[in-house]
Amino acid sequence: MSSEYNYDADAQFFPFFVLTITALLTLPLTYTLLRAPASTTTxxxxxxxxxxxxxxxxxxxxxxAKQKRKERRLKRILAAAVGWATMAYMVYLMSVTARTAPVIWNPYDILDVGLSASExxxxxxxxxxxxxxxxxxRQPNAASNQTAELINDEWxxxxxxxxxxTDDDVRSNWIQYGNPDGKQSTSFGIALPHFLVAPGSGKFVLALYGLLLGIGLPWFVGTWWYGMQSKTKERVLVTSAGNMFKEYRERMDAADVAAAxxxxxxxxxxxHGAKEHSGLETLDKALLQPSEDSAASDMAPKDRKAxxxxxxxxxxxxxxxxxxxxxxxxxxxxxxxxxxxxLVPTALQLTEAFRHITLAYGFTAPLLATFHLSQSLTQALPPTDRLPLLQLPHFTPAxxxxxxxxTATASKADHxxxxxxxxxxxxxxQALAQAAGLTNDRLKTAEHVARQLPFLKVEAAFFKVQGEKYILPSSLVQFVVKARFLPPGTPNIPALKAQDLLDIDPAEGDMLAHQKxxxxxxxxxxxxxxxSPGAERSPRWHVFLADQRQGKIAVPPFTFAAFDKRPFSIAVGGAGGAGQGVLEPTFEVVTLKMQFQAPPQAGEYRFQMQVLCDGFVGFDHRGEVVLVVEEMGRGGGGRRMRLASRMRMAVLQGKATAKGDQRAPRVKRVRGEEEEEESEFESGTDEDEESEGETDTDTDSSDGE
Structure with missing residues (x-):
């Protein structure tokens, strides 16, 4: 038995081969380009x-513009376009190429008898x-191109x-091998056009195969494999992650994170190259030996020494x-x-990677420092002495x-x-701006921008268990934050409605409500x-709970980039907007939810809530929240939680509850350095109706800057 190699001399099957290989590469690449992001918005x-x-x-x-080109992934888009063009051309060749189907040898067809014919x-x-x-x-017929050889082959x-x-041996060969002569030589069909294997083309074919299979394929596979192995899931080099791990400390500020x-x-x-050393002396002189009026004078001595x-x-x-x-x-x-x-976009990406390192250790201070550095990198503000007003146009440190x-603000700890x-x-x-050297036109431009900034004000925060009235040990708890977007200086803010602060669960089995x-x-x-030189993006809010006494993270951050209600609407015109659309707040109450498992033991657990915005300085919020976990089967727990929920609602609405036989806890609100203490309210009777969603504990909150 011999082996026979049959080439695709008429290029009948070559398009099928090329189409298959191209599709295996193009379809996954196209999917990665068209794949929707994790958080889709309407x-x-x-x-x-x-x-x-x-x-x-x-x-x-x-x-x-450079960052936008990177985000567009032009190389991958170009590769996908070439792949689809190649596939389209192969389909065209398949449609116009005449193909001859292989003939199956069938003795019944040759003798022109039925399959049920007897001997x-x-x-x-x-x-x-x-x-x-x-x-x-028979005699050869030249008119029909019949020759003696053809007549003999037919017989x-x-x-x-x-x-x-009729013959048993021949019949057995036909049944087993499909040929009366027995087993035939093995035939390999190679889907290559004939011109590639024609005489004189051998050296070119060998060069092509050597380039593709000997160099191209190993290089592609090796680059992909070592690229995957050399980076973490945060797309940071493993070496970089190791270097940053070595720089980690339990107590770090934003400047320490920048150094790490x-x-x-x-x-x-x-x-790289000549950029490694060029200009280093100029930078050292400007930063290590700054003048009194230099911007670099804001660096702390420890940062300058580092x-x-x-x-x-x-x-x-x-x-x-x-x-x-x-x-x-x-x-x-x-x-x-x-x-x-x-360097800034790379620094922002690496700061987020360092955030994952801090989460692995679980300490609050380094985690907060990463968020503060992200804010500073976004707004180009010093991480140690941040001036929030620098985020407005035309404002300078002076x-x-x-x-x-x-305003005597300089004597306070915060700016x-x-x-x-x-x-x-x-x-x-206006008087302060003019005294400080800011013209009225520039002040109006700054005020115009300030009234469009998305400052998220927390209105209420509470714990709940979906579909339940009590929070029991090890239950799945939802931490719900109710907030509104109130840009600084917004006039005529409407009052809150009580129903806006409720979190009513959808009916069980209502899939449409969940999908909505x-x-x-x-x-x-x-x-x-x-x-900022980075590409334009929306801010994100990160919510987590911390144990303030131990300085550790209790519940890791949940990130929110979009909301269930529209935060802003667009109005035409506006002062300082140069005729462009001006953003106006809708004052809708948005809901942020994070889910975690309750502690395994009953009791009261006090956490510090942190709501951090990664795009602006001074838009953070922190406050104390209390999680009450009831004992299994213990009566009266629902009553205490209902009293706490009604007490919180009454304080938020500025109303006193009816007097009763049980006193509600005292609630404190902290604004800046002033502490206002609400009077002691007394709750009403236990028959008051309670929303199904209000099944949680009291919340002591404080407004952040």
Whole structure:
């Protein structure tokens, strides 16, 4: 037995082969490009309109365009387009190419008898054919292209068919191998057009195979495999993750996180070649020996010492460029200025990766520091001495310090927030701005932006178990946060309605209600960050619970990028908006929910709630919440929780409950450094109706900056 190789001389099956291989690569690639993000929203986020243009706007715009190109994944899109074009061309070739189907040897068809024909009928048919089809009885006909060889071959086929149906050995060969002559040679069909294997093309075919299979395929597989192995699931190099692990400490601030992030190897891909050392002396002089009026003077001594102690030039330059960006330090060298902004998107990604490292250890302080650094990187603010008013256009550190000195804010631990400044009467704001050197037109532009910022004010927070009235040990608890978007300086804020603070569970089995809650998600406006080179995105809010006494994370952060109600609507025109659409709050109460397992023992558990916005400084909220876990089968637990829920609702509405036989707990609200204590209310009777969703504990909340 021999092997026979049959090439696709007429290119009949070559398109099938190419189509199959191309589809195996193109379809998964297309799926990754079209795959919907994890959090889908029904509408597109709107930008905040402002005519303000920062310094170095051309450099910032160039970096933003660069980030957009990366996010568009042009290489993958181009590869998918080429794949689909190739598949379309192969389909076209398949439709226009004439194909010959393989002929199956069938003795019944050759003798022209039925499958149920008996041996007598087969013999009779063979005798009749021998009279007409035998070579001795037929003469070649040139008109029909008949030759003696063709006539002889036809008679041979008739004899084979007759023997296959009458001779036991021949019939056995036909049944087993499909041929009366027995087992035939193995045939391999190669789906390559004939011109590739024609004489004289051998060297080109060998070169093509060597390039594709010997070099291309191993390189592609090796690059993919080692690329997967060299990065973590956060898409950070394993070496970088190890370096940042070494920099972790239990007590860290945002500046320490920036120093830890600078150890990542990703920055060496940006600062490679001649960029490793160029401009380092200029950066050292500007940051380590700043003048009194320099922006770098805001660096703390420990941060300046940490920078000076670095011996690796690449890491030292990386950290110096990050500090130059965070302090908005102008650099004399245009190349350094471009590198300064080029590092920021990478630093933001690595900060999020470092956040996962802090979550593994479980301490609150390093986790908060990562969020604060993300805010500073987004808004280009120093991580140690952050001035929230710098987020508004035309505000400078000198102007802000004059305003704070006038309002005696500088003596306090925290700087003046945007909310505090916009809460002042318009005449007072104008007087402070003019005294600080800010013109009235620029103040109006800043106020116009402030009234569009998505400040999320927490109105209520409570625990519940869906469909249950009590919170029992080890039950699945939902922490519900009710909040409204109230931009700083917004006038005529409507009062809260009691039903807006309820969380009524959908009816059991109501799948439409659950699907509606999942699909109707609306993003907040895009982050207003004119100094950031990163691509435009909506802010995210991170909610977690911490044990304040131990300084540890009790419930890891839940991230919210979209909400069940539309936060803002778009109005036409507006002062300072240059005729663009102006965002106006809808004052709808949005609901944030995070789910976790209750402690296994009954009792009261006090947590510190943290609601952090990663896009703005001073928009965070923290407060104390209490989780009451009732004992299994213990009576009266529902009564205490209903009293606490009604007490919280009464305080939020500013109303006193009816007097009864049991006193409700005292609720405190903290605003800034002032502490207001509500009077002791007394609850009503136990027959008061309670919403099915209000099955939780009392919440002591405080408004953040």
């Amino acid at each position: 509408g597109k986020a709107s930008p905040i309109a402002s005519p303000y243009t920062p310094d170095n706007a051309d450099v910032i715009d160039a970096q933003r 007598k009928q087969i013999n009779s048919r063979y005798r009749r054919l021998s009279v007409t089809m035998h070579p001795d009885k 041979v086929e008739i004899v084979k068919a007759y023997k296959a149906l 992030v600078s150890s990542a190897m990703e920055f060496r891909q940006v600062l 920078l000076a102690d670095l011996s690796d030039p690449v890491r030292r330059k990386t950290l110096a460029l990050l500090w130059a960006y965070l302090t908005r330090l102008p650099l004399p060298d245009k190349a350094l200025e471009a590198e300064k902004y080029d 102007i802000i310090r004059r305003i704070e000195q006038t 003046t927030s945007i909310q505090t400044f916009m809460a002042l009467p318009p005449e007072q704001r 809650q999942e699909l109707e998600q609306h993003p907040a406006p895009l982050i207003y960050a004119p100094h």
